[in-house]
Amino acid sequence: MKWILAGAIVLAAAPAALGVGLTNVPLHDPLYDDLQKLMALAGHTANLATLPISRLEAAGIVIAIEDRKDFSQLHADPLFAAIHERLARRLAKDIAYRRAEGNRDHFDTRFAPLQQAALATGASRTQSRFLQQFPFDQELTDPVTGLRNRDETFERPPTTDYGAFSGVVYFDAALELEDHLALFARPQIEFAGAFADSSHQDDVQELDMDIAYAKLQWFNVAASVGRDSLWWGPGQYGALMLSDNAPPLDLVKLQSHQAFRLPWVFRVLGPMSLTAFLAQLEEDRHVPNPYVIGGRMTLMPLDRVEIGVTRVIQFGGDGSGKPGLENLDDVLIGRSEHTYGKQGDTNQLAGFDARVTIPEVRRLWKRFRQLQAWWEYGTETVDWNTIAGLRVPIPAMPAHLWGVRLDFGPVDIVGEWVDTHARGFWYTHYVYKDGYTYEGLVLGHPYGYGAQAFDGRLRWHVTPAWRLSFLPAFHRWRFRHVQREQRDFGGGLEAEWIASFGMRLRFGTQMWAQDLLGSRPAEYDEPWSGGASAWAHASFGF
DSSP, rough: HHHHHHHHHHHSSOOOOSSSSBBBTTOOOOHHHHHHHHHHTTTTTOSEEEEEHHHHHHHHHHHHTTSSTHHHHHTTHHHHHHHHHHHHHHHHHHHHHTTTTTTSSOOOOOEEEEEEEEEEEEEEEEEEEOOOOOOOTTOOOTTTTOOOOOOOOOOOOSSEEEEEEEEEEEEEEEEETTTEEEEEEEEEEEEEEEEEETOOOEEEEEEEEEEEEEEEEEEEEEEEEEOOOOOSSOOOOOSBBBBBSSEEEEEEEEEEEEEEESSSSGGGGGEEEEEEEEOOOOOOSSSSSEEEEEEEEEEETTTTEEEEEEEEEEESSSSSOOOGGGGGGHHHHTTTTTSOGGGGGOOEEEEEEEEEEEGGGGGGOOOOOOOEEEEEEESSSSEEETTTTTEEEOOSSSSEEEEEEEEEEEEEEEEEESSSSSSOOOOSSSSSTTTTTEEEEESOTOTTTEEEEEEEEEEEEESSSSSEEEEEEEEEEOOTTTEEEEEEEEEEEEEEEETTTTTTEEEOOOOEEEEEEEOOOOOGGGEEEEEEEEEEEEEOOO
């Protein structure tokens, strides 16, 4: 979206006092994993269900743990000490800045031309005879089955031996002056290619600006203009409303700089944070240039309970009869539905999530450090029923996500189940036939619509510097209008080495088997197929 990127440049050129620690910690940065493990070992809780957070917010979590009375006792654990040392090194200036708030007598400036650098690459090889699911808006006839429908298409299966590789190289740069304005950029080079059957994919090299934004902070309001990814929800492997499955959005975002408490009787709601954004999607789609607007509120009414409420709306776009920004009030209150005609209907999603942390389980067994459980509920459509004479909206097409985390110190276990086919197919819409997507990828959970999937992780910290993970997975997809479903069973192993000076090396492999259930022609009669992949990731944080 050109006007959003232009706004970022204008903000960047504006004269202002610039800010330390205002830049966000990018999604999937190892810092989040270290924060989560440090909190588990310390029995501490903080709201990490609305990402990204700023470096100052991350520094605040570390400070809260450092100021605990039992910090010395916790620090005697070598694993805790190693993780705390890594976080304290990466956030040293941010921690010092927060501790000195109100006592600074100089102008704080920081220019980090190389805040972090990383190289990630992977390769996979697949033997498959399965129908491949394609974007929502294509209407092609499969040459084997003769299938043709408006919501999804199928093509002749790929060759029985197909290989691909891909990778990315990127670095982060930031400019932060005082606590009013910050600039961040992540340029990257992507490369991809194919082997075993080069007809499937040409070699690709692309230079792109993955993340770039200007962030302005005034009092307790932070405004961002530029390109960034959002993750709204407690899930570890995905979120129903917003995740980083699709490319980063060109957006305008407003949020509370730090959690706050409402006055009077509303103080019982606990620390609260608000976030809202507006983005425009791409032109090359069934309805060109639609908007997406979203809002999220999180609160902690109890120390161990986090609650989030989310609403996201896809609306507008080129074409007659569609509400635009000038009709935003109608869109927000739902008055636009059936007001502008069928083609003016919007794609509205709403969700609720909660996460409960129980550190006291160590009383049951001293090695049991923490238990966490979370749930996310979302709905796309509602039925209006009359109850006691009142018109009441009843969710008609729900989706669910459940998860649990058990921490035993050196060993932690995570399991998560998602269902986007509870009573319908999520992320689809009769007006926006591309669905709830950006650049062909779902904005919400990576498994998309019609999915029921489990992902898990059993991780063992062999030493403070080495850890091994086992990654089991089961996925099932149901296809619309055809009596078929695809099942994937898989498992992987991953090893990671973490150096005290900031380098991380991660490498792993995964194998999976697939089966297509239901009626199928003889051309697809191979009962099983599968594949394998391997990946490596190296990063250095400064």
